[in-house]
Structure formats: structure tokens, C-alpha cells
Amino acid sequence: MTDVSSYGITARLPRGWDARIAKRPDPAGDPAGPSTRAAPEEGISTRSAPAEGDPPGPLAGTEHPVAHLANFPLPPVRGDYGSGAVELMRADDIFVALVEFEPEAASTPLFSHRGIPRFGVNDFSPHTMQRTIAGMCGAQAFFNRNGRAFCLYVVLGSHALRAPLVAQVNALLAGLEIDPL
Amino acid sequence: MTAAIVALGVVVGLLGVLVVGLLRSHADVLRALHDLGIGEDDLAAAGTAEGRRTAGRRTTRTTGEIRMVPGVAAPGASSSLGRLVDVSGVDPHGGAVHIGLEGSRGLTLLAFLSAGCSTCRDFWRAFGTDEVEQVPGRDTRVVVVTRGPEEESPSEVAALASDRVTTVMSSAAWDDYDVPVSPYFLLIDGSRGVVGEGAGGSWAQVVDLLRKAAADAGLVLDDEGGRPRFTRRDLLVGRDRELRADRELAAAGIEPGSPELYAPLHAAPGDGADGEDGAR
Numbered sequence: 361m362t363d364v365s366s367y368g369i370t371a372r373l374p375r376g377w378d379a380r381i382a383k384r385p386d387p388a389g390d391p392a393g394p395s396t397r398a399a400p401e402e403g404i405s406t407r408s409a410p411a412e413g414d415p416p417g418p419l420a421g422t423e424h425p426v427a428h429l430a431n432f433p434l435p436p437v438r439g440d441y442g443s444g445a446v447e448l449m450r451a452d453d454i455f456v457a458l459v460e461f462e463p464e465a466a467s468t469p470l471f472s473h474r475g476i477p478r479f480g481v482n483d484f485s486p487h488t489m490q491r492t493i494a495g496m497c498g499a500q501a502f503f504n505r506n507g508r509a510f511c512l513y514v515v516l517g518s519h520a521l522r523a524p525l526v527a528q529v530n531a532l533l534a535g536l537e538i539d540p541l
Numbered sequence: 542m543t544a545a546i547v548a549l550g551v552v553v554g555l556l557g558v559l560v561v562g563l564l565r566s567h568a569d570v571l572r573a574l575h576d577l578g579i580g581e582d583d584l585a586a587a588g589t590a591e592g593r594r595t596a597g598r599r600t601t602r603t604t605g606e607i608r609m610v611p612g613v614a615a616p617g618a619s620s621s622l623g624r625l626v627d628v629s630g631v632d633p634h635g636g637a638v639h640i641g642l643e644g645s646r647g648l649t650l651l652a653f654l655s656a657g658c659s660t661c662r663d664f665w666r667a668f669g670t671d672e673v674e675q676v677p678g679r680d681t682r683v684v685v686v687t688r689g690p691e692e693e694s695p696s697e698v699a700a701l702a703s704d705r706v707t708t709v710m711s712s713a714a715w716d717d718y719d720v721p722v723s724p725y726f727l728l729i730d731g732s733r734g735v736v737g738e739g740a741g742g743s744w745a746q747v748v749d750l751l752r753k754a755a756a757d758a759g760l761v762l763d764d765e766g767g768r769p770r771f772t773r774r775d776l777l778v779g780r781d782r783e784l785r786a787d788r789e790l791a792a793a794g795i796e797p798g799s800p801e802l803y804a805p806l807h808a809a810p811g812d813g814a815d816g817e818d819g820a821r
Contacts, residue, residue, distance in 0.1 A: 376627075
């Protein structure tokens with residue numbers, strides 16, 4: 361197990377997992393900043409929270425932290441919700457995105473769940489993918505923790521074989537810590 | 542006259558024996574050098590201090606090594622071959638980066654570069670262009686590792702870093718792998734650790750050496766338009782022939798366990814797989 365920590369987010373990674381915790385800069389800020397490293401995602405232009413039940417989407421360009429955790433090699437360029445990475449996934453691969461929103465969102469109904477959620481096998485659906493990929497499935501949840509608002513988005517490489525993958529996801533989430541701002 | 546001819550013959554004979562002895566001695570020396578892994582390139586470079594360092598170190602390594610050229614520093618005294626440690630650090634903008642190598646899929650090329658090293662410039666440049674795609678192996682990823690922010694300027698690294706490769710600043714990684722100089726390269730297999738290491742003067746040179754290192758380590762690099770490449774080891778053990786036979790049998794509808802596989806080789810027309818020959 362290895363701890364990876366940045367911007368008040370700490371993930372305890374199993375052996376062989378990749379992780380990136382980055383913060384998109386203010387678009388009006390440093391032009392050499394990592395905003396140029398973000399992969400474009402379809403329909404992205406707003407920083408408002410998505411509606412509950414909608415596939416995750418528009419949030420590339422947010423200046424809040426974004427954490428990507430995966431049990432496969434992450435490509436250098438990815439969208440906030442994993443575009444550019446999920447297309448590379450194989451059946452036993454897992455991708456987890458933790459995307460932070462404005463602190464004010466923490467008090468809204470969408471983010472009313474307190475604490476880091478866990479997933480059940482039935483929470484995953486092929487239709488929860490940002491862009492449907494045959495055989496894969498996804499799940500998302502919104503929550504608040506220590507006054508911070510997050511969207512948790514998980515993609516599994518195989519819907520048919522998701523049970524053991526969900527167990528790995530929940531073990532990973534059990535080691536996730538979020539500090540107050 | 543006869544005595545002179547006999548004497549001349551004896552002298553020629555003695556000279557012949559002497560020449561044969563010298564040739565045998567020379568062959569013994571060459572064979573010994575070959576056994577030590579020292580080739581003509583090393584002998585040519587042996588006149589320089591760099592060449593002597595390189596040639597001396599070559600005697601301790603036998604597989605998966607990237608060879609140094611004159612003018613490029615030799616690796617440190619301790620080899621990283623077989624070592625496998627994840628790389629943790631920060632990106633040039635302050636975010637956390639963790640490269641999981643233990644058990645990871647495919648190959649990873651760790652390129653240890655520095656922002657201030659002149660030899661590194663060709664690599665920074667190449668990693669910002671399509672040239673980076675020349676790295677052997679379809680699944681091989683390139684990760685640039687600089688020293689941490691306490692030793693390298695993050696803004697300089699950010700200016701050089703390319704979107705095409707992951708860049709991580711980690712002094713710990715340099716220590717973990719005993720990296721002696723920059724540029725320096727480690728080819729890592731997720732199950733076997735470092736399978737090749739060394740330095741090169743240009744990206745094209747490193748690519749060539751990586752292919753050799755991977756082949757020496759018995760790694761199959763499927764990077765030529767989906768056509769499988771066979772390593773020297775595959776060819777030696779006959780894996781190429783075995784795979785070709787399997788493909789041709791499958792194309793003929795003969796799968797593992799098919800009765801045709803157990804039929805007599807020279808059965809008479811009308812004989813089945815359960816004929817006399819097959820029952821013997």
C-alpha cells in the first residue's frame with residue numbers, strides 16, 4: 361500500500377495502481393499551467409454540478425482538485441471523467457475519478473450524502489458511462505465531506521465480471537481521506 | 542646445395558609453426574575477450590578514459606543492458622537490473638503523481654532527465670513530437686523523471702514537459718534506482734523489474750538500444766502494425782514455428798483434441814482414425 365496525497369485528498373493505493381491528483385488552474389491564470397494538459401470532453405463548458413442521474417460530463421476546466429486512480433497505466437492526458445483513459449481499459453481494469461466542486465455546493469441537495477460512499481454491484485450500469493463503451497459500466501455518486509463537495513465516478517472494465525471489481529473499488533474508497541479546506 | 546635446400550625447408554617449417562602458434566594465441570585472446578562481453582567497439586574506445594570505464598563495467602553484466610557510446614557517462618557501480626519500485630512524486634504544477642510499476646501492464650520507460658542538462662535537450666524535444674511514438678512496444682509508456690522540486694526548478698521543467706508523456710519530479714526515484722547521471726534510461730517490465738538500463742546521446746540511439754535490450758530480455762514487442770515480432774529466444778526455442786503450425790492447423794479446422802491429430806500418418810484410403818495403425 362502506498363499513500364498518495366495532494367490538495368487535502370489522500371488515497372491509499374494497492375500495489376501497481378496509478379494515481380494523479382491535480383488541480384486545474386484558473387483559466388485566466390498561468391497560460392503555461394496544466395489547463396493545457398486537459399483532454400477535451402464532449403459538451404464541456406460549465407462548472408456547475410450535473411443533475412443527479414445524469415451521466416457525468418461537463419467539468420473539465422474546473423479549478424478544483426481532480427483525483428484519478430486506476431489499476432492500469434494512466435495516459436498523460438485525460439479528461440476529468442476519464443476520457444482518454446477509459447478507452448484503454450481491459451476487462452479487469454478500474455478507473456476512479458474524484459472531482460471536487462465549489463464548497464458552496466456541499467450544502468445543496470445533490471451533495472447531501474455525508475461521507476465517502478460505497479458502491480453495490482447493482483449501482484453499476486452501462487448507461488452511467490459518459491460515453492457508452494461495449495462491455496463496460498459505470499457508477500457515480502455525489503457527496504460532501506468536511507465541507508467539500510465531490511462527485512465520485514467509477515468505471516469498470518467489465519459489467520459481466522463487476523462483482524470482484526466492485527469489492528476492489530470499495531476497498532480503495534475505504535482508504536480515501538479528505539481533509540477540510 | 543642439397544644441404545641449403547634442407548636448411549631452408551627447416552627454417553620455413555619453423556616459421557610456419559611459429560605463425561600457427563601466434564594465430565592460435567591471438568584466437569585464444571579474442572575468445573577470452575568475447576567471453577567477457579567486450580567487442581570491437583569497446584576495444585576501439587579503450588584508448589579513452591570513458592571507454593575504459595565502460596569496458597570494465599561490461600564484464601559484470603550479461604543481459605538487458607543498454608550499451609554506452611563514447612562521450613556518454615557510464616552507469617554507476619550498482620546495477621538496477623531486476624529492481625522494481627513504484628515512482629511517487631509531484632508534477633511540475635504541484636499535483637501528486639504515482640506511477641504504479643509493480644505488476645503493471647506492459648513496459649515502462651523511465652527517462653531520467655534534467656532541465657539543465659544539454660544532452661537532455663534532444664530527449665525533451667523528441668518527447669514533444671511524434672518521435673516519442675518510436676518507443677518499442679505498443680503498450681510501452683514513457684515517463685520522464687526529474688529530480689524533485691527541491692533540486693529542479695518546477696517552472697523550467699513545466700516549460701520543457703510535453704503532454705505526450707507523463708512527467709514526475711521525484712528525487713526518491715533517482716535514489717531508488719541509483720541513477721548516476723542524466724540522461725539515463727530504465728526499461729521496466731511490471732513482473733521482472735528493470736530489464737535494461739543505460740544512457741544514450743540521442744533519442745534515436747536509445748530507441749535502437751531499447752529494442753536490443755528488450756530482445757535480449759526475451760520480451761515480445763508487438764509494435765509493427767500488429768504483426769508479432771519474435772525475439773531471438775522465441776526463434777531459438779522454436780516458438781515461431783509452433784505458433785505458425787497452430788495457425789495453419791486452426792485454419793484447416795483442426796483444433797486441440799481433434800481426431801485427425803491421432804490418425805495414422807500413412808493410412809490406406811478408407812481407414813479411419815481408429816484403424817489398425819491407430820490401434821497399435
